[in-house]
Amino acid sequence: MSKIIAITNQKGGVGKTTTSVNLGASLASLGKRVLLVDIDPQGNTTSGIGINKADVENCIYDVLINDVHPKDAMVETNIPGLTMIPATIQLAGAEIELVPTISREVRLKKSLHQVKDMFDYILIDCPPSLGILTINSLTAADSVIIPIQCEYYALEGLSQLLNTVRLVQKHLNTNLQIEGVLLTMFDARTNLGIQVIEEVKKYFQQKVYQTIIPRNVRLSEAPSHGQSIITYDPRSKGAEVYLELAKEVITYEQAAR
Ligand SMILES: Nc1ncnc2c1ncn2[C@@H]1O[C@H](COP(=O)(O)OP(=O)(O)OP(=O)(O)O)[C@@H](O)[C@H]1O
Numbered sequence: 001m002s003k004i005i006a007i008t009n010q011k012g013g014v015g016k017t018t019t020s021v022n023l024g025a026s027l028a029s030l031g032k033r034v035l036l037v038d039i040d041p042q043g044n045t046t047s048g049i050g051i052n053k054a055d056v057e058n059c060i061y062d063v064l065i066n067d068v069h070p071k072d073a074m075v076e077t078n079i080p081g082l083t084m085i086p087a088t089i090q091l092a093g094a095e096i097e098l099v100p101t102i103s104r105e106v107r108l109k110k111s112l113h114q115v116k117d118m119f120d121y122i123l124i125d126c127p128p129s130l131g132i133l134t135i136n137s138l139t140a141a142d143s144v145i146i147p148i149q150c151e152y153y154a155l156e157g158l159s160q161l162l163n164t165v166r167l168v169q170k171h172l173n174t175n176l177q178i179e180g181v182l183l184t185m186f187d188a189r190t191n192l193g194i195q196v197i198e199e200v201k202k203y204f205q206q207k208v209y210q211t212i213i214p215r216n217v218r219l220s221e222a223p224s225h226g227q228s229i230i231t232y233d234p235r236s237k238g239a240e241v242y243l244e245l246a247k248e249v250i251t252y253e254q255a256a257r
Pocket residue numbers: 011012013014015016017018019040042044126127128184185186213214215216217219220221223
């Protein structure tokens with residue numbers, strides 16, 4: 001069975017890209033077939049996995065706007081089992097270009113459904129906004145992972161995100177679920193991190209993953225080498241925790257069957 005998961009939070013810098021790349025690489029290293037879709041015009045997932053944007057022939061923009069078949073936008077990464085549909089800055093125009101089109105919210109869904117059966121997991125790295133690209137992602141997805149940074153104002157803006165999820169459930173995708181809430185960039189040296197964990201667990205209860213991603217310098221270095229943590233430093237704490245998260249994601253799915 002194949003699952004489409006949108007990794008989303010309109011708050012910037014909370015670990016969406018880091019999670020997309022490293023969860024994708026971890027799932028692939030556990031033998032799953034994974035498609036990583038970069039729908040953020042910043043294209044950080046694309047460069048973070050080592051794809052040179054200048055070499056990209058077709059990107060997610062072409063899939064959404066020019067009706068390019070998603071297979072024709074796929075690029076193999078340096079990790080066996082991990083395929084990607086990249087994003088380039090061209091995608092910034094899609095927000096405006098999609099506005100006047102018919103069925104603009106379902107374009108990604110229609111495209112990904114053509115290739116869904118080729119993969120066990122399709123992960124979509126969303127932009128830090130609740131615009132049309134995020135709406136397309138939520139409409140295409142079976143579920144969402146919400147990364148929350150263990151910092152001040154961690155829960156700020158979450159009610160807006162949850163409201164958007166509810167609106168998408170009501171009007172566009174009745175099956176959309178919250179897959180899980182992921183605490184990121186935890187620093188055990190501060191009380192603040194512990195307070196945030198308690199607060200988030202009170203709010204989301206069992207939806208919070210047991211795996212908590214700590215601050216780890218190797219995780220922040222890996223993208224500048226165009227690598228996931230699994231290849232950059234497989235013995236690091238960062239690699240260990242993203243593998244744990246991947247196992248949790250797989251276990252939840254098996255339990256839900
Ligand atoms: N666990 C971590 N430990 C150390 N640094 C991290 C960790 N997670 C993310 N970072 C760093 O924090 C910054 C923001 O992370 P990331 O790009 O994943 O967030 P994002 O939510 O995708 O951002 P945006 O909203 O801009 O798309 C990056 O520089 C990243 O390398």
